[in-house]
Amino acid sequence: xxxxxxxxxxxxxxxxxxxxxxxxxxxxxxxxxxxxxxxxxxxxxxxxxxxxxxxxxxxxxxxxxxxxxxxxxxxxxxxxxxxxxxxxxxxxxxxxxxxxxxxxxxxxxxxxxxxxxxxxxxxxxxxxxxxxxxxxxxxxxxxxxxxxxxxxxxxxxxxxxxxxxxxxxxxxxxxxxxxxxxxxxxxxxxxxxxxxxxxxxxxxxxxxxxxxxxxxxxxxxxxxxxxxxxxxxxxxxxxxxxxxxxxxxxxxxxxxxxxxxxxxxxxxxxxxxxxxxxxxxxxxxxxxxxxxxxxxxxxx
Amino acid sequence: xxxxxxxxxxxxxxxxxxxxxxxxxxxxxxxxxxxxxxxxxxxxxxxxxxxxxxxxxxxxxxxxxxxxxxxxxxxxxxxxxxxxxxxxxxxxxxxxxxxxxxxxxxxxxxxxxxxxxxxxxxxxxxxxxxxxxxxxxxxxxxxxxxxxxxxxxxxxxxxxxxxxxxxxxxxxxxxxxxxxxxxxxxxxxxxxxxxxxxxxxxxxxxxxxxxxxxxxxxxxxxxxxxxxxxxxxxxxxxxxxxxxxxxxxxxxxxxxxxxxxxxxxx
Numbered sequence: 001x002x003x004x005x006x007x008x009x010x011x012x013x014x015x016x017x018x019x020x021x022x023x024x025x026x027x028x029x030x031x032x033x034x035x036x037x038x039x040x041x042x043x044x045x046x047x048x049x050x051x052x053x054x055x056x057x058x059x060x061x062x063x064x065x066x067x068x069x070x071x072x073x074x075x076x077x078x079x080x081x082x083x084x085x086x087x088x089x090x091x092x093x094x095x096x097x098x099x100x101x102x103x104x105x106x107x108x109x110x111x112x113x114x115x116x117x118x119x120x121x122x123x124x125x126x127x128x129x130x131x132x133x134x135x136x137x138x139x140x141x142x143x144x145x146x147x148x149x150x151x152x153x154x155x156x157x158x159x160x161x162x163x164x165x166x167x168x169x170x171x172x173x174x175x176x177x178x179x180x181x182x183x184x185x186x187x188x189x190x191x192x193x194x195x196x197x198x199x200x201x202x203x204x205x206x207x208x209x210x211x212x213x214x215x216x217x218x219x220x221x222x223x224x225x226x227x228x229x230x231x232x233x234x235x236x237x238x239x240x241x242x243x244x245x246x247x248x249x250x251x252x253x254x255x256x257x258x259x260x261x262x263x264x265x266x267x268x269x270x271x272x273x274x275x276x277x278x279x280x281x282x283x284x285x286x287x288x289x290x291x292x293x294x295x296x297x298x299x300x
Numbered sequence: 301x302x303x304x305x306x307x308x309x310x311x312x313x314x315x316x317x318x319x320x321x322x323x324x325x326x327x328x329x330x331x332x333x334x335x336x337x338x339x340x341x342x343x344x345x346x347x348x349x350x351x352x353x354x355x356x357x358x359x360x361x362x363x364x365x366x367x368x369x370x371x372x373x374x375x376x377x378x379x380x381x382x383x384x385x386x387x388x389x390x391x392x393x394x395x396x397x398x399x400x401x402x403x404x405x406x407x408x409x410x411x412x413x414x415x416x417x418x419x420x421x422x423x424x425x426x427x428x429x430x431x432x433x434x435x436x437x438x439x440x441x442x443x444x445x446x447x448x449x450x451x452x453x454x455x456x457x458x459x460x461x462x463x464x465x466x467x468x469x470x471x472x473x474x475x476x477x478x479x480x481x482x483x484x485x486x487x488x489x490x491x492x493x494x495x496x497x498x499x500x501x502x503x504x505x506x507x508x509x510x511x512x513x514x515x516x517x518x519x520x521x522x523x524x525x526x527x528x529x530x531x532x533x534x535x536x537x538x539x540x541x542x543x544x545x546x547x548x549x550x551x552x553x554x555x556x557x558x559x560x561x562x563x564x565x566x
Contacts, residue, residue: 012388019384023377023440030437031403034414041414098314105315110552112319115326117559118544120498122516123537127325130332130530138328176322177559184560233407236500240520254409254501261413262505271413278410285405 038278041271048265060272070273072248073256077280079163080238080252081231084170088227089220091171092178097212099179100186113176121173125240128169132156159249162242166250169237174230178223185219186212225288229281253277326541333534346535355510356518356536363515363540366428367496370435375489377436378443379481383473385444386451387459397448404441408501411438416505430506431514435499439492446491449561450484451477487558490551494544515540 009017042061045054064070099109116124131139132155143149155161189212197207235254238244244251244259251259254277261270336343350356385393415434416425424430454477462472500516507513513521519540522533548555 010389013390016384016388016390019388020381023381023444026377026437027400027403027440030415030433031406031411031441034411034418035406037414038410041417095318098311098318101311107552109315109319110556111548112322114548114552114555115322115545118494118498118548118555119326119541120500120516120519120544122498122500122520123329123540124325126519126522126533126537127329130534131325131328136530172321172325180556181560184556229405229407233409235409236516239500239504254407257409258412258501258505261416267413267417274407274410274413277407281405281407285402 035278038271038274041268042275044268044271046267046271048267056268060269063269064272064276069248069251070253070256073251073253074276076163076248076250077232077234077252080167080170080234080250081228084167084174084231085224085227087167087171088175088178089224091175092182092223093220095175095179096182096186099183113180116173116175117177117180119173121236122240124173125169125237128165128172129156129241132165156242157246159246162246162250166238166241169241170231170234173237174227178227181223182216182219185216188219189215221288221291225285228284228288232280232284233277253280326538326545329534329537329541332530333538336531346531347539350532350535350539358510359513359515359518360539362428362512363497366431366435366514367493369428370432370439370496371489371493373432373436374439374443374492375447375485378440378447378488379485381440381444382447382451383477386448387456387477397445400441400444404438404445406438408438412501412505415502419506425506426508426512428512431499431503431512434502435496439495443488443492446488446558446561447481447484450481450488453484454480483554486551487554490547490555491558494547497543 043055043057045052045056045059131137134140134152134154134157137155139155140149140152144152153161155165193211193215194207197211202210233254234252235258238250238252238255239258242250244255253273257270257273257277260266260273264270333346334342334344336345384390385396411434419425419430424433458476458480459472462476467475498516499514500520503514503517504520507517510518515536519533519536522529522536
């Protein structure tokens with residue numbers, strides 16, 4: 001009886017459940033069921049055009065292990081995520097430190113900083129497409145005039161440059177967002193700490209290392225979490241900028257999955273790649289959340 | 301103390317660089333869309349052509365319909381849910397919130413193919429509804445999370461005293477909580493609207509014709525930067541950016557507060 005009492009809902013809980021029902025039902029059918037379904041789908045060979053649906057167990061995953069193109073997209077993704085997030089963090093922190101003082105034209109700066117964040121990734125990527133065009137692009141014209149390069153560079157057509165360009169677009173788009181987050185974190189650090197540090201005769205570098213960095217760590221971890229997870233399922237930048245080319249040098253996992261799903265119409269195999277992306281994102285979030293709780297315990 | 305401890309030399313220059321780096325692309329887009337390559341003069345013909353173009357008008361209205369409808373639906377449902385989580389005394393409220401947050405982090409590609417297969421089965425492919433459904437649902441968790449934060453800031457005593465005066469639950473919500481929640485609702489609405497306006501991967505998978513295409517898809521379909529489409533491409537990009545720029549101009553403080561609150565406070 002006692003047990004039943006425990007699980008039976010109070011009147012308040014019943015009312016709450018009723019109020020939340022529409023949202024929960026929708027989330028259940030449109031988010032939860034598809035996530036379960038994708039694991040299920042990945043156990044099938046499902047080719048839409050031939051109307052084939054056949055249970056094959058873990059064969060898709062076995063195939064993934066030896067699929068050169070998949071490993072290429074995985075390594076591209078690691079490369080893309082590592083460099084874009086690292087550059088964004090360093091640049092974002094620098095910008096946040098520069099902005100973390102009273103200054104004029106706050107309105108103008110805030111407006112400017114929000115532009116890359118708010119512009120659709122598609123527009124941003126198309127813009128860089130125009131700028132980096134080998135013949136008409138402004139990038140080549142400026143660099144030629146400054147004598148930094150001597151012939152036009154085919155930025156998006158050269159495997160060496162294409163990935164760097166994709167990272168550049170990612171950095172352009174997300175650094176301002178990161179600097180806003182970090183600026184918010186910086187503004188929470190009490191000014192008295194720095195004043196006390198001056199009295200103690202510490203220099204700028206020391207106070208940065210001993211005050212700013214540790215106190216900013218929680219914010220930095222959250223920002224890193226968001227960005228790393230996002231970049232591991234990044235799609236739009238490479239889809240629009242290069243469509244994975246040249247020679248698959250910018251093909252990220254999401255793009256490979258998307259092409260397998262909607263171009264070769266292999267839904268089982270495409271689902272298996274999606275599952276890997278999902279698990280990567282999950283793993284990253286667990287790692288960060290773990291280190292996050294560890295860090296906060298440390299501070300307390 | 302005039303010079304601050306953290307003063308960085310040459311700050312105005314860095315700030316100028318930052319503003320140019322962030323705003324430059326938009327200004328260049330505007331420049332491209334307005335300049336006539338042949339004559340070199342300012343020319344609005346790209347915009348005039350676009351606005352005359354039936355396809356572009358459809359795509360533009362698709363984007364507006366999809367984003368506003370899904371923002372409205374998502375916010376209505378999220379408000380009710382956030383109210384239930386924060387104002388009713390329930391167990392596991394905090395756990396439910398974290399579950400919502402986790403769901404909001406699902407990568408789109410992971411739900412894309414099952415949803416596609418369902419929409420294909422029931423004949424929803426290439427309709428605005430096929431976009432409104434995922435946009436509404438996938439912005440729900442984050443909207444519930446944000447709105448719960450705003451609800452928590454409203455003191456419970458307000459409701460209690462209204463209850464003592466004999467107000468019904470609905471009156472309490474409408475007359476007392478809603479006015480206090482307005483600014484939080486606006487912030488959430490802006491973030492949800494922007495996300496939906498910019499969404500790409502569902503739209504590119506679920507739409508096949510201009511009947512349901514949204515602006516990001518329309519723009520992505522332009523061939524790479526060749527002379528003859530660059531005007532149209534940049535002009536449609538600028539038009540697509542206008543609502544967003546207006547949002548920045550009017551609500552920037554709110555956006556910054558909304559963006560940073562979640563990451564910084566916790």
